[in-house]
Amino acid sequence: ILAIWHQLTKTEIPELTRVSVMMRERSRVEDTMYAMQKAGAGSLQVISDFDMTLTKFAHKGKRVPTTHNILNNKLLIDDDSTVKMKELFNTYYPIEIDASLNPEEKLPYMVEWWTKVHDLLIQQRIRKDEMARAVRESNAVLREGCSAFFDCLAEQRVPLLIFSAGVGDILEEVIRQNHVFHPNVHIISNYMDFDHTGVLQAFKGQLIHSYNKRAGALSHGATLRELHGQPNVLLLGDSLGDLSMADGVSTAQNILTVGFLNDQVEERKESFLNSFDIVLLRDETMDVPNAILRFIV
Ligand code: TMP
Numbered sequence: 519i520l521a522i523w524h525q526l527t528k529t530e531i532p533e534l535t536r537v538s539v540m541m542r543e544r545s546r547v548e549d550t551m552y553a554m555q556k557a558g559a560g561s562l563q564v565i566s567d568f569d570m571t572l573t574k575f576a577h578k579g580k581r582v583p584t585t586h587n588i589l590n591n592k593l594l595i596d597d598d599s600t601v602k603m604k605e606l607f608n609t610y611y612p613i614e615i616d617a618s619l620n621p622e623e624k625l626p627y628m629v630e631w632w633t634k635v636h637d638l639l640i641q642q643r644i645r646k647d648e649m650a651r652a653v654r655e656s657n658a659v660l661r662e663g664c665s666a667f668f669d670c671l672a673e674q675r676v677p678l679l680i681f682s683a684g685v686g687d688i689l690e691e692v693i694r695q696n697h698v699f700h701p702n703v704h705i706i707s708n709y710m711d712f713d714h715t716g717v718l719q720a721f722k723g724q725l726i727h728s729y730n731k732r733a734g735a736l737s738h739g740a741t742l743r744e745l746h747g748q749p750n751v752l753l754l755g756d757s758l759g760d761l762s763m764a765d766g767v768s769t770a771q772n773i774l775t776v777g778f779l780n781d782q783v784e785e786r787k788e789s790f791l792n793s794f795d796i797v798l799l800r801d802e803t804m805d806v807p808n809a810i811l812r813f814i815v
Pocket residue numbers: 567568569570584585586587607614631632635681682683684728
């Protein structure tokens with residue numbers, strides 16, 4: 519098996535030998551990838567997180583805005599609110615990634631964060647027709663090689679479910695402006711509800727935050743049912759909470775999980791290695807997911 523693996527990594531997937539790539543159990547990754555390759559593109563679906571997974575963590579030395587943070591723009595909200603949103607980020611993001619707290623301990627803080635931000639956005643009466651401009655003026659940027667990833671999935675007719683605790687309307691605009699909103703893309707996220715004049719009045723449906731994606735995966739059964747013909751899942755995320763995104767796929771046969779470890783790398787390395795099959799350390803590219811995809815399809 520080691521000899522085969524050696525061949526697999528060296529010749530077919532050299533990307534997996536990079537020092538930024540870590541695996542707890544190489545043999546499991548290998549077995550899963552061979553099983554997925556055997557079943558082919560027709561059996562595959564991809565389930566991915568959005569913020570800091572399909573988008574970069576940092577670009578040119580600056581943090582890349584999440585979909586919520588794209589809304590933190592003077593075009594859309596007043597000065598006091600931009601300060602408030604930044605303060606909320608500085609309070610709650612460290613809790614979200616704190617290696618010393620477990621998901622159950624983080625959960626109430628995440629609900630608080632999302633609730634406060636959504637209430638603020640509603641109070642600010644955000645206008646639907648300003649959002650495309652806010653996205654255009656933002657520094658949102660997809661990972662290097664991300665467009666190729668989207669394009670390959672579309673060509674191969676592999677469904678892509680983007681499962682995001684961000685803001686769905688903004689997410690859609692980001693991928694539209696990057697010309698990758700292909701017909702195989704499905705989205706589960708927090709969507710805005712606008713009144714008849716185009717002003718934000720509420721968020722639709724049940725709130726999705728970083729640590730309740732399991733509930734979202736199960737309750738969005740209808741969306742996921744379209745994906746039930748594909749028993750093999752490639753899952754991409756940047757948070758331990760993202761691992762439950764595939765919980766709605768009851769017919770899953772093989773699941774390969776890839777975790778982008780962007781921040782608090784040393785502190786979180788062990789827990790990521792125990793939870794994701796492949797862990798990518800401070801990797802701002804889609805090179806590894808693209809290589810896996812090339813191998814499977
Ligand atoms: P994701 O599920 O697409 O990764 O989106 C959730 C991310 O958004 C999560 O890492 C926390 C982040 N976030 C902000 O950056 N600003 C906010 O105001 C909120 C509520 C979340």
